Amino acid sequence: MQNVEQDLKLEAALALLERQSLEAVEVIDTRGEVIGVLTRQEVESAAERKERLARSNQRTLAAGPDGPPDTATDLLAEVPVQRVLDALHDGVYITDALGVTVAINQAYERITGLKRSDVLGRHMQELVRRGYISKSVSLEVIRDGKPVTLVQSLHDGRKILVSGLPMHARDGALSHVVTSVRDITELLRAKHAQEQLRQLHSLHETYSVNAGTDEQALELVTSEATAACFALAERVAATDVKVLIQGETGTGKTLLARYLHEHSERSAGVFLELNCAALPEGLLEAELFGYAPGAFTGANARGKQGLLDVANGGTLFLDEIGDLPLSLQAKLLKVVEEQRFMPVGGTELRRTNLRLLTASHHDLAARVREGRFREDLYYRLSVVPITLPPLRERRGEVIPLLRHYLGHFCQRHARVRHFDPEVLELLASHQWPGNIRELINLVERLVVTTDQTLITTDMLPAECLGPGGLAAPSAAATIPAGVRENHATLTQCTQALERELIHRALERHATTRAAASSLGINQSTLVKKMQKYAIRRQR
Numbered sequence: 001m002q003n004v005e006q007d008l009k010l011e012a013a014l015a016l017l018e019r020q021s022l023e024a025v026e027v028i029d030t031r032g033e034v035i036g037v038l039t040r041q042e043v044e045s046a047a048e049r050k051e052r053l054a055r056s057n058q059r060t061l062a063a064g065p066d067g068p069p070d071t072a073t074d075l076l077a078e079v080p081v082q083r084v085l086d087a088l089h090d091g092v093y094i095t096d097a098l099g100v101t102v103a104i105n106q107a108y109e110r111i112t113g114l115k116r117s118d119v120l121g122r123h124m125q126e127l128v129r130r131g132y133i134s135k136s137v138s139l140e141v142i143r144d145g146k147p148v149t150l151v152q153s154l155h156d157g158r159k160i161l162v163s164g165l166p167m168h169a170r171d172g173a174l175s176h177v178v179t180s181v182r183d184i185t186e187l188l189r190a191k192h193a194q195e196q197l198r199q200l201h202s203l204h205e206t207y208s209v210n211a212g213t214d215e216q217a218l219e220l221v222t223s224e225a226t227a228a229c230f231a232l233a234e235r236v237a238a239t240d241v242k243v244l245i246q247g248e249t250g251t252g253k254t255l256l257a258r259y260l261h262e263h264s265e266r267s268a269g270v271f272l273e274l275n276c277a278a279l280p281e282g283l284l285e286a287e288l289f290g291y292a293p294g295a296f297t298g299a300n301a302r303g304k305q306g307l308l309d310v311a312n313g314g315t316l317f318l319d320e321i322g323d324l325p326l327s328l329q330a331k332l333l334k335v336v337e338e339q340r341f342m343p344v345g346g347t348e349l350r351r352t353n354l355r356l357l358t359a360s361h362h363d364l365a366a367r368v369r370e371g372r373f374r375e376d377l378y379y380r381l382s383v384v385p386i387t388l389p390p391l392r393e394r395r396g397e398v399i400p401l402l403r404h405y406l407g408h409f410c411q412r413h414a415r416v417r418h419f420d421p422e423v424l425e426l427l428a429s430h431q432w433p434g435n436i437r438e439l440i441n442l443v444e445r446l447v448v449t450t451d452q453t454l455i456t457t458d459m460l461p462a463e464c465l466g467p468g469g470l471a472a473p474s475a476a477a478t479i480p481a482g483v484r485e486n487h488a489t490l491t492q493c494t495q496a497l498e499r500e501l502i503h504r505a506l507e508r509h510a511t512t513r514a515a516a517s518s519l520g521i522n523q524s525t526l527v528k529k530m531q532k533y534a535i536r537r538q539r
């Protein structure tokens, strides 16, 4: 027997064994103390392993970084398993085929708080019995013979993802169960935050009225009739008083609400709009007040923020407030009075700091009288009422609006168009039942559907030329004398009116096609009617 220093090269030990025909060498440390004995067989097989390792290293290097995977076992042969396990970020727990713990790594100790000494050599059943763990994935893998993954809660509330995999021996029998453990608390928290962000983003997208991108509103057209409304809005904008805007559809109620927001100290905050007539009661409540986690079947498990939350610091504009169901009116009253509300299915009141603006095309006072709107809420919401007159009562705005939107749509659709002065004259006296929205739609339609630069009266739809328009003959002028004296029939009267209207259309338009279009009928119908009434074109 010969002493070999612990760090002596393997080749030296081999040479020593060969040279001196020894069967074993003693291993000594640097202080000369014997720390073990190596037999010839052990030294030879270690040398053989090292040579194999060197060979496979060469193969791997030759094959590059993506070299053949069969070299991995050889490469790892010299690395202590425990060190590999401890280098992992995820926890690792290994049991044998019976469920007895054979190894855990440092990450497992860190994540679960269990110590190696608590578990090594112990059966999983015992650990469950002692309450170290609530459920054993390893035992499930042993029982089912297949991988198992589940999320477990630790006593401090953290969540861990546990995945157990069976490992088999060469003969196919189960040899070990390797379980990895990942702390997913942060991941779930991040996912929750991301979900909240997504919800918030979608609420903003759906309900925010973005001033910056709405080119249409860049230029506000006012007349004497509306200047007073905007002046009043400007005066009260800086305060947080509730403003109730009334007016027919399309008169500019949303625009006025936005004007109030932009002239207020909340202008840096959001401006959200919700149309109370657009959603069924349940959905309206959820959108407005939000809901608590698991509030109802199908609800997002994490709950959802309502607009009252999202508009915090900004302005919430509730359009068509007259259509808010009575049950929600009671909830809204609490918001108005206390700036607090209860999410659907919630148990705690939430605070919000927002400015509430409302609008309605209904006569809200009449709704109160009919018992369809709460009186107390009505008075709270209408501290400052502003009523926008319909466009037919602000005639001075029609031509400026027509010119403004013509310029806007010509630019948007890259067209050059002008109004024939007769068109402006005709439209200035139109009734505009759809108010400014109707006007905007008409101008865009004319810009994109005509191919000539000049927009003439024959391009106008029949409703703009009908009763109330310049084309409508006065009753006195058209009703036959017999009717006035109560002798003529309704048919005679209708025919006389039709004849008169055709005459006028033909006088005003150069072609029968244009005259027919101004009357809202096709050319062949007009020609037939001309024959019926023996009407000839004058020019």
Ligand SMILES: Nc1ncnc2c1ncn2[C@@H]1O[C@H](COP(=O)(O)OP(=O)(O)OP(=O)(O)O)[C@@H](O)[C@H]1O
Pocket (backbone or CB within 6 Å): 216, 217, 219, 220, 221, 222, 247, 248, 249, 250, 251, 252, 253, 254, 255, 256, 319, 361, 436, 437, 440
């Ligand atoms: N004074 C104005 N000058 C220029 N454009 C206007 C004016 N008032 C309203 N508009 C435009 O008219 C359109 C309709 O206005 P708005 O949506 O504010 O009407 P509304 O009364 O809220 O309608 P609804 O009752 O249907 O909600 C919008 O495109 C708006 O920009």
